[in-house]
Amino acid sequence: xxxSTHAQSLQASYIREILSAASxxxxxxMAGGLPAASLLPVELVRVxxxxxxxxxxxxxxxxxRGYQPLLETLERWQPESTQPWLICNGSQQALDLIARxxxxxGDHVVAEVPAYLGALQAFQLSGAALLPLLSSAAGPxxxxxxxxxxxxxxxxxxxxxxxxxxxxxVWSAETRIAVAGLCRHYGVTLIxxxxxxxxxxxxxxxxxxxxxxxxxxxxxxxxxxTGFPGLxxxxxxxxxxxxxxxxxxxxxxxxxxxxxxxxxxxxLLNHPEYPKHLVQLRQGYHSRYQHLSAELHRQLxxxxxxxxxxGGMFIWLSLKGKSGAQVAARAxxxxxxxxxxxxxxxxxxxxxxxxxxxxxxxxxxxLVEEAITRLAKSL
Amino acid sequence: xxxSTHAQSLQASYIREILSAASxxxxxxMAGGLPAASLLPVELVRVxxxxxxxxxxxxxxxxxRGYQPLLETLERWQPESTQPWLICNGSQQALDLIARxxxxxGDHVVAEVPAYLGALQAFQLSGAALLPLLSSAAGPxxxxxxxxxxxxxxxxxxxxxxxxxxxxxVWSAETRIAVAGLCRHYGVTLIxxxxxxxxxxxxxxxxxxxxxxxxxxxxxxxxxxTGFPGLxxxxxxxxxxxxxxxxxxxxxxxxxxxxxxxxxxxxLLNHPEYPKHLVQLRQGYHSRYQHLSAELHRQLxxxxxxxxxxGGMFIWLSLKGKSGAQVAARAxxxxxxxxxxxxxxxxxxxxxxxxxxxxxxxxxxxLVEEAITRLAKSL
Numbered sequence: 001x002x003x004s005t006h007a008q009s010l011q012a013s014y015i016r017e018i019l020s021a022a023s024x025x026x027x028x029x030m031a032g033g034l035p036a037a038s039l040l041p042v043e044l045v046r047v048x049x050x051x052x053x054x055x056x057x058x059x060x061x062x063x064x065r066g067y068q069p070l071l072e073t074l075e076r077w078q079p080e081s082t083q084p085w086l087i088c089n090g091s092q093q094a095l096d097l098i099a100r101x102x103x104x105x106g107d108h109v110v111a112e113v114p115a116y117l118g119a120l121q122a123f124q125l126s127g128a129a130l131l132p133l134l135s136s137a138a139g140p141x142x143x144x145x146x147x148x149x150x151x152x153x154x155x156x157x158x159x160x161x162x163x164x165x166x167x168x169x170v171w172s173a174e175t176r177i178a179v180a181g182l183c184r185h186y187g188v189t190l191i192x193x194x195x196x197x198x199x200x201x202x203x204x205x206x207x208x209x210x211x212x213x214x215x216x217x218x219x220x221x222x223x224x225x226t227g228f229p230g231l232x233x234x235x236x237x238x239x240x241x242x243x244x245x246x247x248x249x250x251x252x253x254x255x256x257x258x259x260x261x262x263x264x265x266x267x268l269l270n271h272p273e274y275p276k277h278l279v280q281l282r283q284g285y286h287s288r289y290q291h292l293s294a295e296l297h298r299q300l301x302x303x304x305x306x307x308x309x310x311g312g313m314f315i316w317l318s319l320k321g322k323s324g325a326q327v328a329a330r331a332x333x334x335x336x337x338x339x340x341x342x343x344x345x346x347x348x349x350x351x352x353x354x355x356x357x358x359x360x361x362x363x364x365x366x367l368v369e370e371a372i373t374r375l376a377k378s379l
Numbered sequence: 380x381x382x383s384t385h386a387q388s389l390q391a392s393y394i395r396e397i398l399s400a401a402s403x404x405x406x407x408x409m410a411g412g413l414p415a416a417s418l419l420p421v422e423l424v425r426v427x428x429x430x431x432x433x434x435x436x437x438x439x440x441x442x443x444r445g446y447q448p449l450l451e452t453l454e455r456w457q458p459e460s461t462q463p464w465l466i467c468n469g470s471q472q473a474l475d476l477i478a479r480x481x482x483x484x485g486d487h488v489v490a491e492v493p494a495y496l497g498a499l500q501a502f503q504l505s506g507a508a509l510l511p512l513l514s515s516a517a518g519p520x521x522x523x524x525x526x527x528x529x530x531x532x533x534x535x536x537x538x539x540x541x542x543x544x545x546x547x548x549v550w551s552a553e554t555r556i557a558v559a560g561l562c563r564h565y566g567v568t569l570i571x572x573x574x575x576x577x578x579x580x581x582x583x584x585x586x587x588x589x590x591x592x593x594x595x596x597x598x599x600x601x602x603x604x605t606g607f608p609g610l611x612x613x614x615x616x617x618x619x620x621x622x623x624x625x626x627x628x629x630x631x632x633x634x635x636x637x638x639x640x641x642x643x644x645x646x647l648l649n650h651p652e653y654p655k656h657l658v659q660l661r662q663g664y665h666s667r668y669q670h671l672s673a674e675l676h677r678q679l680x681x682x683x684x685x686x687x688x689x690g691g692m693f694i695w696l697s698l699k700g701k702s703g704a705q706v707a708a709r710a711x712x713x714x715x716x717x718x719x720x721x722x723x724x725x726x727x728x729x730x731x732x733x734x735x736x737x738x739x740x741x742x743x744x745x746l747v748e749e750a751i752t753r754l755a756k757s758l
Contacts, residue, residue, distance in 0.1 A: 001568055001595065001621055002534075004505075007480045010627055037435055046432040049639075053425035056416055059607040089468060089633040096632040100504065101386045121631035125479065126383075155381075189380055216380065228438040232637040242380055248389055252500035253475040253632075254468040258611035258640050260428075 006105075006127050013117055014343035018328075022337040028371045031337040033165065033313055034362040035225060039284050041268060041277045045228075048267035058259045064251040066235070067262035073269050074221075074235060080211065081219075083237045086246055087257045091195060091220040091234035095119050097246045097253075098156070098191060098218055098236075099126035107155040110148050110188075112140050114344030114353070116165045119158055119193065128155075130346055135167070137307050139175040142182070149186035156189050161209055163196035163312025166344050166357040170310065173206050180212035187216070195222035198278060200311035201286035210237075218242065223265050225313070226278060231261040285313070285361050292360045292368055299372045303379055313361040316341075322379060324356045330378035331356075336371055385484075385506050392496055393722035397707075401716040407750045410716040412544065412692055413741040414604060418663050420647060420656045424607075427646035437638045443630040445614070446641035452648050453600075453614060459590065460598075462616045465625050466636045470574055470599040470613035474498050476625045476632075477535070477570060477597055477615070478505035486534040489527050489567075491519050493723030493732070495544045498537055498572065507534075509725055514546070516686050518554040521561070528565035535568050540588055542575035542691025545723050545736040549689065552585050559591035566595070574601035577657065579690035580665035589616075597621065602644050604692070605657060610640040664692070664740050671739045671747055678751045682758055692740040695720075701758060703735045709757035710735075715750055 022029035052058060065071065066087030074085045088094045095118070103109070105127030111120060113132040120130060131148050134141045140159070148154055159179070161171040171179070183190045192209050210217040218238035223231070237243070250256070268274060292315065296304060305318045319327055324340035331338050341353030363371065401408035431437060444450065445466030453464045467473045474497070482488070484506030490499060492511040499509060510527050513520045519538070527533055538558070540550040550558070562569045571588050589596040597617035602610070616622070629635070647653060671694060675683060684697045698706055703719035710717050720732030742750065 001481065001618065003621075003624055004479065004481055004483050007624055007628055010631060013630060032440070034440055037439055040435050040438050042432045042435045042438060049431040050429040052428040053421050056419050056421045059419050059421060059609040060416055061411070061413055061603075061608045089637070092631075093633040100383065102380065102383055104383050118631065118634070125628065125631050224440075229440045230438040230638040231640075232633060232635065239380065242382075245382055245386055249386055249504065251392060252389060252471075252497065252504050254472040254611060255497070256611065258468070258637065259609040260643070261610075261637050261640055264639070 006125050010121060010125055011347045013121070014339065018337050018339060021332060027335050027337055028363070028367050028374065029337040030358045030360075030363050030371060031339050032359055032362055034359070035229065036284060036288070036361055039281050040228060041274070044271045044273055044277060045264050045268050048264050052260050052263065058263055062256050062259045064247050064256045066257065067259055067266065070262045070266040073266055077269070078237070081214070081237060083214065084240050084243045085235050085237045086243050086250065087262060088234050088236060088250070089232040089254070089257050090224060090229070091193065091222045091236065092118055092122070094220045094234060094236040095122035095191075095193070096125070097249050099123050099128065100249050101242065101245050102155060102189065103128045108152050109156045109158060110145065110154055111158040112160070112164065114166055114341055115158070116160065116193070117344060120346055123158070132345070135169065137169065139169070139171050140179070142175070142178055145179070146182055149182060149188055154186070154188050156191055157183060158191045158193065159209070160193045160196075162194050163199060163309065165196070165312070166314050166339070166341070167316040168307070168309035168312045168314050170206070176206060176209050176212055180209055183213055183216065190217045191220065192217055193220045195220070195225050196312040198226050199282060199285060199313065201282040201289070203310035215239065226281060227265055227268050231264060233257060233261050233265045282311075285311075288360045288363070288365055289315070291365050292358065292363070295368050295372045299376050300379070313359055315358045315360060317356050317358055319354045319356065319379065321354055324353045327378050328356055331375055334374040334377050336374040336378065338375070385504050389500060389504055390726045392500070393718065397716050397718060400711060406714050406716055407742070407746050407753065408716040409737045409739075409742050409750060410718050411738055411741055413738070414608065415663060415667070415740055418660050419607060420653070423650045423652055423656060424643050424647050427643050431639050431642065437642055441635050441638045443626050443635045445636065446638050446645065449641045449645040452645055456648070457616070460593070460616060462593065463619050463622045464614050464616045465622050465629065466641060467613050467615060467629070468611040468633070468636050469603060469608070470572065470601045470615065471497055471501070473599045473613060473615040474501035474570075474572070475504070476628050478502050478507065479628050480621065480624050481534060481568065482507045487531050488535045488537060489524065489533055490537040491539070491543065493545055493720055494537075495539065495572070496723060499725060502537070511724070514548065516548065518548070518550050519558070521554070521557055524558070525561055528561060528567055533565070533567050535570055536562060537570045537572065538588070539572045539575075541573050542578060542688065544575070544691070545693050545718070545720070546695040547686070547688035547691045547693050549585070550588075555585060555588050555591055559588055562592055562595065569596045570599065571596055572599045574599070574604050575691040577605050578661060578664060578692065580661040580668070582689035594618065605660060606644055606647050610643060612636060612640050612644045661690070664690075667739045667742070667744055668694070670744050671737065671742070674747050674751045678755050679758070692738055694737045694739060696735050696737055698733045698735065698758065700733050703732045706757050707735055710754055713753040713756050715753040715757065717754070
């Protein structure tokens with residue numbers, strides 16, 4: 001069998017590989033982007049699961065757009081938006097549907113780097129050429145962004161304005177306005193991927209970029225960080241004509257997202273205890289973050305530095321000139337799994353990056369002291 | 380927004396459209412390919428659904444290859460095959476993953492016509508050129524097949540050897556051997572799509588083509604016809620190198636198929652009453668088929684003809700020269716939804732087809748007499 005060019009060029013995900021290493025005995029993993037198992041709101045859907053079998057129509061074929069009550073819940077949740085929703089198998093599938101709806105091979109996509117590799121893979125699979133946008137604690141480099149827009153026919157700008165993965169950064173209000181303005185001026189479609197937005201544990205929530213540029217933004221939301229990643233249910237909204245096309249592509253790729261899993265998410269979102277769950281989740285992640293942060297300062301002192309985060313799941317740890325790849329490899333030998341910064345770049349474009357990404361949402365707090373001791377040995 | 384060429388060329392599914400028409404009040408639908416709601420084995424998974432919440436790990440991220448116990452169930456079920464399995468969101472996703480793993484734009488795919496439109500759409504979306512293979516009650520035209528293999532660089536041959544949709548035909552043992560031989564001789568990859576194979580209610584089961592040509596066959600199975608279409612769980616097996624690549628593509632498209640839905644299917648397949656469910660399902664469809672068949676002969680007599688079927692969900696009704704599209708349109712006006720034969724061809728290549736497809740699995744038997752009376756008025 002001869003494999004297609006795009007499939008062959010698909011880079012393996014270092015993160016998926018390290019996750020299998022992470023399941024070895026005695027390994028402590030700070031590698032994945034998993035929610036805390038103990039904070040999964042399983043009790044809130046116990047009744048919903050148990051009553052699935054009472055309605056046999058839920059097990060029959062459904063609509064490609066999504067389970068109607070869940071679509072209506074999303075509309076109630078986002079009353080400011082008049083744009084339609086499409087339910088997907090996690091927001092990862094939304095990225096793939098966007099790529100297939102909009103990209104021709106060779107089309108240009110701007111993405112902040114370092115970046116969530118799953119997004120880059122979805123664009124690569126449609127043959128897109130990636131334009132890396134440098135970013136810092138102050139936000140994305142707006143001059144570089146405008147330069148790209150001016151000099152290249154940019155098709156999409158992929159952004160994670162709230163608690164970016166892996167850096168944890170949040171765009172300022174000014175950046176949001178400036179990016180919306182640039183996209184509008186140059187007619188570029190913006191993908192606002194916001195899986196972590198609801199995981200803010202301190203500071204004030206800012207408006208979404210979608211609100212500032214509704215006419216050509218596609219917004220992705222996830223139920224994997226606040227609900228259940230294992231169900232694979234996410235959603236996107238955008239201009240009606242685009243959502244209609246994405247629905248037809250979805251139909252050709254898997255007919256529709258399964259109904260029982262959408263029912264479980266819908267019942268979770270409408271459970272009277274759901275707001276309390278969100279509060280507890282944010283408190284839990286805040287305390288895990290503070291614990292890890294304190295331990296990093298205590299054990300590693302001046303050998304590392306990182307910007308504080310106000311939400312999300314990650315600390316983007318600068319090793320102050322040491323190679324992230326080498327430290328991650330040594331850490332693995334010391335039975336600690338972390339992801340080196342270089343894993344968040346396109347393979348060919350991966351720089352000598354001096355960061356590692358540390359997850360604080362899924363790591364057992366009783367193991368954090370030992371984890372950082374192992375990291376100290378690996379520096 | 381400018382949409383991609385392949386997405387724009389994706390034809391809308393007449394069947395999906397007629398299914399929304401079919402939900403109108405007083406409409407009788409024989410259009411869909413749905414299982415009988417009353418025969419869905421919901422009681423066999425009641426306990427499985429109720430106990431989901433007892434294992435919170437089922438709600439966490441999982442493996443792209445599939446839920447391990449379900450993979451092991453499939454291996455036990457198919458002890459003759461040593462090829463690995465990949466769990467997909469229904470076999471529709473398997474078709475899409477195959478297309479993306481193997482097809483370059485312009486690559487040639489042979490498919491028996493008329494054909495399941497969902498398969499043609501998946502190939503079209505990857506830019507493939509379709510070569511229509513004529514078939515009759517005697518099976519696919521093997522001379523035409525060899526001619527295609529000889530004169531064109533054919534990449535894939537897509538086939539539904541058991542209870543083909545829409546014709547209900549089953550390949551003879553000789554055809555299976557001949558097709559395996561031709562594919563082997565010309566090095567063509569075969570897709571054996573077998574969603575209906577387990578729905579045989581009379582006659583003897585034949586060997587799969589995969590068994591005759593394991594080295595380059597990709598086999599698709601579905602749990603939507605014997606289990607629950609609403610969960611969107613299917614699977615494919617094939618050469619290990621191919622399955623490994625398809626798994627990486629799946630990871631980039633939606634990370635993995637959801638775990639709770641795989642648990643429900645696994646518990647169904649392993650339920651001690653599952654074999655009895657299959658027997659009841661086949662008996663139920665056999666009696667529905669016989670009922671419809673008798674009613675067609677009684678009311679329509681010499682105006683129609685059709686080959687008897689031994690399983691599946693459909694009767695492929697010849698209108699003896701009358702246009703299927705015109706009869707289907709008139710039937711809709713008489714509040715009867717059926718699918719015209721022309722809906723099972725590529726849009727540009729759709730011939731003046733003189734068939735309609737009638738579903739017998741999902742149609743309420745008490746409505747069949749009235750349905751055929753409406754059809755009689757539409758001829």
